[in-house]
Amino acid sequence: MQKGRSTAARARRGVAAADLEALRGDRQMVTALARGLSILRSFGAGDHWLGNQEMAERTGLAKPTVARLSHTLTRLGYLRYSESLKKYGLGTSVLGLGYAALGQMDVRRIARPLMQALAEHTHVCVNLGVNDHLSMVYIDRYANASSYTVQLDVGSRVPVANTSIGRAYLCALADRERQPLLDEVRAAHADDWSRIKKGVEQAQRDLSEHGYCMALGDWRAEVHAIATPLVVGDGAAPIVFSCSGPSFVLTPEAVRQEIGPRLVALVGNVRYALSTQST
Secondary structure (H helix, E strand, O other), rough: OOOHHHHHHHHHHHHHHHHHHHHOOOOOOOOHHHHHHHHOOOOOOOOOOOHHHHHHHOOOOOOOHHHHHHHHHHHHHOOOEEEOOOOEEEOOOHHHHHHHHHHHHHHHHHHHHHHHHHHHHOOEEEEEEEEEOOOOEEEEEEEOOOOOEEEEOOOOEEEOOOOHHHHHHHHHOOOHHHHHHHHHHHHHOOHHHHHHHHHHHHHHHHHHHHHOOOEEEEOOOOOEEEEEEEEOOOOOEEEEEEEEEEEEOOHHHHHHHHHHHHHHHHHHHHHHHHHHHHO
């Protein structure tokens, strides 16, 4: 379990700084805006409060710059300041933007009853995630009341590198998009790259053969998961559905015989509903 947490933490720390580095040299970029957004992106799902020093470390920006940006974002309602802690938390303006974006996602509305039904039937967690650099972010999640569940919720992040939901996202990308992201994964996880690369390659074979890819204890030893990607439109980024649960429930046999086919069917039903809606 500790390994999963540390991997996710490393991925979170690199997000904001890597975004700024990727945009370096773009003459059309408004640097101040990019820096301000990098402050907001330095917060993870478990980060209730961050100080200027912590935000500086995560973004790679100088602390005086971070202090000015955090003050501005607080005045605009995107951050809130705790006098007692001398730290900042995300403000309600960020929440408004997030819910506005989620409200525009037809796939989430269509998939919700199907995800809930699958969770009730299989007693595993059913998740919907999107990519955010080296992480996957849950935008919806359902679990049966009796399901064993890792402490994750909507907004939680898991690493792209060694989770089924991350591998499925990588597999769904075009080669020209996949390779740059794999290069970043390799740079962030140099010590573990050989194992990560083998996992991605196996995921591509599994997705081609079965319609889903797997991560059986690769992120957390006690957790097994499978995932299937969905590309919802021309040029759109893939979104990914996954099932996750304890290894004693989501066994390889259960995956092959029931849970895997049901997840593939769910994604097929969502794809069909979206296609008929757009015609």
